[in-house]
Amino acid sequence: MPGLISAMQGFCVIGIVIAVGYVAARMRIGGPSAQMVLNRFSFFVSSPCLMFAILSKEPIFDIFHPSIIVAFFSAVLVGVVFLVLNRMFFHLNAPDATIGALNSLYLNSNNIGLPIATYILGNPALVAPILVMQQAIFxxxxxxxxxxxxxxxxxxxxxxxxxxxxxxxxxxxxxxxxSAISAKSGWFPVPKFIFDPIDMIGDSAVPMILMAFGMSLHGTKPLQQKGDRPAIFTVAVLKNIIMPIIAFLLAYFVMGFRGSELYACVVLAALPTGQNVYNYAARYNVGLTFARDGILMSTMTSPVFIAIIAALLS
Structure with a gap:
């Protein structure tokens, strides 16, 4: 099963870099602000350069692949399911329920999505439509x-x-x-001496993202509030199990995808919750521990289900 072996090798690469970040945090290398510095530099500098370098060289029609339809509707359906379950069982107030819905549908297309798309799916450009969809709509x-x-x-x-x-x-x-200009004109409009440093800076994004995530795991104590646990576990199940199942059904039966297209749709649907949700919770001071624990739980369980998907579909 070469697909499963490839996925495990990809997780091994990702896990080693995360472990390096965790060890660095334990040894206090870089001081208490090291994680913040890596996150901010990656967020504001490296990752934008990486996405620019990838997408500018990607054919424009490959960027907006029909798989974005699968990503959109699987996310929306999962968010609706959480809201229905909240009304029936959890009875969270409206702001916390909103955070719960976002926890269920928002994909970590940057911190985890980029490495997985790079090392497991072999094409980091696959996360670009999801990133644009989430920032422009969700x-x-x-x-x-x-x-x-x-x-x-x-x-x-x-x-x-x-x-x-x-x-x-x-x-x-x-x-x-x-990419659109290149497709229209037939030549790449960015000079090599400008593109190369952008590309070089972008190459640093994935390792910095992973090490910062490893640093964030040091000293973490999840699930301290017992009252939120049922909703948190529900978020993890919706995000890592139900959403990939919905994505499979939509991709296979509605869109007619097979092979690598189907595999990519389901793997990306199994990505953990995006850390942006915690930022939104912090901005409005609602559901902070709920957002954090939901993100952590889905992040810790996501590799297991992606490995299962690789074994079944690849």
């Missing part, structure tokens, strides 16, 4: 609901400014523009 909708439920009003200005605070989205969109 983030504004989620923030609008949080605005209404916490403040009783909508700040259109703040919501409209969100894309300007997302360097990954900006880097991705610039790469898409360059």
């Amino acid at each position: 983030t504004p909708v989620g923030l609008t609901v949080l605005d209404v439920t916490t403040k009783g009003k909508v700040s259109i200005k703040e919501i409209a400014k969100q894309p300007l605070h997302q360097p990954l989205l900006i880097g991705s969109l610039l790469g898409i523009v360059v």
Whole structure:
């Protein structure tokens, strides 16, 4: 089963780099701010450069693959399922329920998605449509609901400014523009002496992301609030089991995908919850521990289910 072996090798590469970050945190290499520095540098510099370098060289029609339909509807359906379950069983207030829905549907397309797409699927550009979809649709909708439920009003200005605070989205969109120009003109418009340093900086994104994540695991004590545990476990099940199943059904029976297309759709659906959700919870001061524990739980269980998917589909 070469697909499973490839997935395990990819997880081994990812796990070793995460372990290096964890050990560095235990040994206090870089000081208490090392994780923050790596995260911020990757978020604002390396990852945007990586996405630009990847997408600018990617054929424009390959970027917006029909698989984005699978990603969108599987995410929306999972979010709706959580809201229904919350109404039936958990009875979280509206802001916390919003965080729960985002925890269920929001993919970690950067910190975990990029390494998995790179080392397991072999094409980091696969996460680009998901990243654009989440930042252009799910983030504004989620923030609008949080605005209404916490403040009783909508700040259109703040919501409209969100894309300007997302360097990954900006880097991705610039790469898409360059790809479109290349397809139209037949030549690559960025000079080599400008593209090469961007590409070089982008190469540092994935290892920095993984080491920062490893550092974040040091000293973590999840599931301290017992009342949130049923909702947290539900989030993990929805994110890592139900969403890939929905993605498989949509990809196989609705879109007619087979082979590597089907495999990529299901693997990406099994990505853990994106850390952006915790940022949104912190911004509105709602569901902080719920968001953090949901992210951690889905992150810890995601490799198991991706390995199962690799064994079944690859």
